[in-house]
Amino acid sequence: MTPAARIAAAIGVLDQILAGAPAEQALLRWSRASRFAGSGDRAALRDLVFGALRRRDSLAALGGGLSGRGLMVGHAHQAGLPLDAIFTGEGHAPAPLTPQEAAPQAADPLPDDLPDWLRPDWHRALGAQADAVAQAMTDRAPVWLRVNLAQHDPAAVAEALAAEGIATQPAPDLPSALRVVSGDRLVARSACYRDGLVELQDLSPQRACARLPLAPGMRVLDYCAGGGGKALALAARQPDMKVAAHDVTPARMADLPARAGRAGLSIALQTRPRGPYDLVVADVPCSGSGTWRRTPDAKWRLTRARLDDLVAVQGRILEQAAVLVAPGGSLAYMTCSLLEAENGAQIDGFLAANPGFREGDRQTWTPLDGGDGFFIARLVRS
Secondary structure, eight states, X not given: OOHHHHHHHHXXXXXXXXXXXXXXXXXXXXXXXXXXXXXXXXXXHHHHHHHHHHTHHHHHHHHTSSSHXXXXXXXXXXXXXXXXXXXXXXXXXXXXXXXXXXXOOOOSSOOOSSOGGGHHHHHHHHGGGHHHHHHXXXXXXXXXXXXXXXXXXXXXXXXXXXXXTOEEEEETTEEEEEEEEEOGGGGGGSHHHXXXXXXXXXXXXXHHHHTSOOOTTOEEEETTOTTOHHHHHHHHHOSSSEEEEOOSSGGGGTTXXXXXXXXXXXXXXXXXXXXXXXXXXXXXXXXXXXXXXXXHHHHHHOOHHHHHHHHHHHHHHHHHHHTTEEEEEEEEEEESOOOGGGTHHHHHHHHHHOTTEEEEEEEEEOGGGTSOOEEEEEEEEO
């Protein structure tokens, strides 16, 4: 596909997303209908669509309207592309520009690419960093790998990855976390990934797992396990523990036994966990506001009503997980959110209603710290 044809395809996919279709669904529909497109075309289209969604409002301002075409015109202006060579109307290229589209429709300043209703919550949670974090959310997220410390040395794994064309750099504060600086699309097909030397996991949840105190013989439960990434990370840190995983939708954990086997670890799957556990990890359903670089359409689909529903669910999960914690044990509450209602306010409310727990510590990371936005609070049972 030519660059012009890719932009024309992005216009069609973006129009579907703006009409309400999830981004992944719209991209999959295009891919199935476009068998002629190669892997490079699909990757380029994904980059165009996700890039436009990260900067939706600012590109719409530059391009003259909130439509697939407006976003791609805004993208072309912002990227300094040769508009006359792209918008020709010839072959599979988009139609020629109107006189109004030919000149950037820039507002001063450009929008901050946040939903209007959310902006007060965003600034209340992030304070002086609010604008910088919003700007960081418009960039593509880095790819991070977690080295399986149970069996492998980070430096040796980095060398093995390099031999497969994947260049990495370790995080300064966490050597087992490797940032992929080139070759990111090779990771899923690499022998290092296939053989369990590394797992795909963002830096922030790696940091969260690394700060939890572990000891041999502990009973650990990953209560909202999903794919089980945190269960694997904790088991790799201290293999001499009994680690279990639970999710309200067990199908999400379907490939966890195979992943654990590749890593040389043992994770027990539980549909009805019974305590007590020395450590219960609850990475609860949330707005995902810390991961909007990866799922930018979610930023625009979130509503106040949906956020309120999530906060209620989080509160119920906290209460359910707390029952499973042994005396003297810990409950690690986690979200990939930056919003106070889901983080600090949730913990403050729980502690006020549960005097049998005290706060151990809490930490928030933002994209300015190198990974996704993420929150953890460790609560200790008396």
